[in-house]
Amino acid sequence: MQIKPVDINNLKNLNSITSVTREVEGSQITSKKRVTDEKYFQIFLVEINKDSKDVDFSNLFEMEQSGYVTTKLVYGKKKDLISRYLGVNCLPSQGVKIDTNFSTSSSSDNDEQDNSIQHTVRILLQGRKISQMMAVTWLEAERIKKYTPEQVGLVRGILNSYNIVTDTHWLRDNNEISPKLASKELARSLSDVENEYLDYLIKPEYANYNSIRLALLLSGQAYYKYKDNSRCNRIWEPIFSTYEMVWRHAFDVSWDTFILVW
Known part of the structure; x- marks a missing residue:
């Protein structure tokens, strides 16, 4: 499975233009540059139109077709997503947390070794959380x-429909959500935004875009809400950070070997 996005030039631009770098601070992968409210993010949203007793969330695709639920991939500025969708927060997500005191030495001479150990522990913890x-x-x-x-039903449903194309929408500056966007319309909307504001997006040309439902679930950017309730609920706590999902990993599901490939 391809690990990094195919657009290597964008990765170079990320490092040179926005100065976003990966740091291990305990478990957190953060940005040296504060994430402004103007940055764009994506959320996967499941809107439940019927009483939950009538919905088999594990058959998410069938529920979509029958009108019991509506799924959306919503693009928007951080400030607009948080404003429109009550309960959406932690953009970007930091992923799993490990003990900040997990270190072999307090000496700066061992910083590289300590960072390597924490990185290894983080990967092991992420694997355990997925399991x-x-x-x-x-x-x-x-x-x-x-x-x-x-939560349980929607995790099942996303695993069962992880590679199904989701209707895409754009949250505008006036806090109104666009109708469904075709791929050309999405490309046009992305091209109208300066590149420095797009480095937390899984773009259509990235390998991870084919399984974006799963990617956003694992980074804590997948939510559900009832149609008559304004509050969104996170489906699962983030296992990977937004940075990792955009720039480091692409996921697939292998049913015959019972593994999640990443």
Whole structure:
């Protein structure tokens, strides 16, 4: 599986124009430059149109076709997404957290070794969190106490429909959401924005875009809401940071080997 986006020039632009760099601070991957409200992000949103008792979230695609749920991939500025969708926050997400005291030495001479150890621990923790998430979807409902039926069902549904194209929408400056965008319209909207504001987006030309539902689930940018309720609920806590999902990993699902390829 391809690890990095195909557009290597954009990666070079990211480093040279926006000075966004990866740092290991405990578990967090952050930006040295503060993420402004003008940066663009994506969220995957599931709007539930019926009572949850009538919805089999594990068959998400069928529920979409029958009108029980509506799914959207929404592009927008950080400030606009947070303003329109109550409950959407943590943009960009930081992913899993490890103990900030996890270090072999307080000496600066060992900083490189400590960073390598923390990076390794982070990868192991992420693998464990993915395994736990998938294991929850195998359990019967009465055995699941920590998560809601919507969370568990939607994780199942996203895994079952991870590579299905989602209707794309653009959140405008007036806080109005656009009608469904065709691929050319999306490309035009992206081209109208300066590149320095787009470095937290999984773009259509990136390898990860084919499984963007799954990518946004794993970075904590997938939400659900009921049609008559303005509040959005995060489907799952972030395992990977937004930075990692954009610039480091592309995901696929292999059903015959029971692994998540990344």
